[in-house]
Amino acid sequence: MWRDEAPGERRAALVEGGHLLEIHIQRDVQWVLGECGNGRIDRKTPSGAYIIADSGSELLLRSKISDPEGSRVAFEVMREAISEPGRTKPPEIMLRNNLPDPLPQKDALWNNRLSLPGHKSLAASIASGFDVALAGQSIVGDVTVSFQRTKAGLVFDVDGIGNAFAINSVAATEIARLLRLFQIGAMVMVDFVSMEAKTQRTQIAEIFDAASTLDQRPFERTAINGYGMMQVVRARPRPSILDHLFGTRIAALSDETQAYWLLRAVAQSSGFGPRTVTARPVVAHLLQSGQWAQWRAEAIRLSGADMVVVADEKTSGYGQVHVAQS
Incomplete structure (x- = not known):
């Protein structure tokens, strides 16, 4: 079982045969399902x-x-x-x-979530899944599946070189995989490459259904219309991984995600000197807020050193953690 618990954020990954199948995140600052x-x-x-x-x-x-x-x-x-x-x-x-x-406490709710049927082998890193999420696309051979969050739901666009049916066959399987990987719920809209033959559209929908059988979350979908559009709907009791990563933004890490990742870096850092966390002002303010005091203290405890937060509007990426030499 691979579980990575850092201050305020828990992660787990389901892997079978070396393939990353599902990513799960629970953020304890928020109310949790069943609490x-x-x-x-x-x-x-x-x-x-x-x-x-x-x-x-x-x-x-x-x-x-x-x-x-x-x-x-x-x-x-x-x-x-x-x-x-x-x-x-x-x-x-x-x-x-x-x-x-x-x-019910958050620890118990997290353990119950990971003990559901189908969660028998949790292992490996989720970095590759995050890379796909941040890129907003997955490339399988000559087929590109791009995706973007909207208020109405997640939108997939399919593109590729060659025969439309062959492209869509690959895309249908990949989209089913991504929906499970990121635990996507609510409305999903898929724009396949258009195909005139209804029999081919039906076959692509059936390929999607077959690829979705290992995802235990029930769903409903429409047929693929003549323009290549298909809609998929699932229940949405929790945020998806994309919701967690990007928050109210479309394709940029949320302030909360940047703060969680910086606390994780502090907790996992080594060395004896104080940790200096440099972050954009809004992220620095979040880290220093009363609501995050518990997780800040936990990061300090795990690192065994004090932590100083510095606000810098020019900081790159999601910030950095520097370990002073002492």
Whole structure:
């Protein structure tokens, strides 16, 4: 089992036969699927209410409630917060009359998630998967599968050299693989190379179905129309890997991701001197915030050295960690 737990962020990867099949991430700063808590009704809507948890975070209830605003409620998280280009959807909850005792903790929820059927062999690094995510495309021979997040969902575009059916056959299998790899949910739109023959379009859809059988998450899809378009829909109880990496941006690492990666670098660094973390001002502010104090302290504990955060607008990449000589 390959599990990489760093301050505030847990990672796991499912690998079989040397092939990376799934990536899983849990970020403990946010509410996790199945987590329970208490809060108060902040404001009611025609179809539900917004709840302010005791921690101060906002959650969404999508069912009518008779209790007045200001009432105390107990809840369970049914869908985690989802970041999309330009916006972040708050976690969705259901109300509970009684909370479990003891309350489910993030450690236990993470372990339960990885013990689901099909998670028998977790191993290896996820760096190659991140490279594909950051590039926004996967190349298989002469076939290129490009993808981009939108508010409406994830969009795939297929391109290649040669016969349209051959190109689409490769792309259908690769798209099914990427959906599983990045744990993509909600709406997915695929723009295959157009094919006039309906029988060929049906065959490509069947190839996609066959390649999706190992992904245990159920889905629905449309037929491929004459323009090459197909839609796929899955449940979306958690953020995808792309949502985690990019947040409200389209193809650039979010401030949160940069902060997590810098804390990971501090925790995994070696040497005896203080760690100087250089980051863009907004990332530096996040690292120094009260909300991140627990993870900052954990990074210091794991590295065995103090940590200093420096804001630098000109810093490159997602920042850097320097170990002083002492």
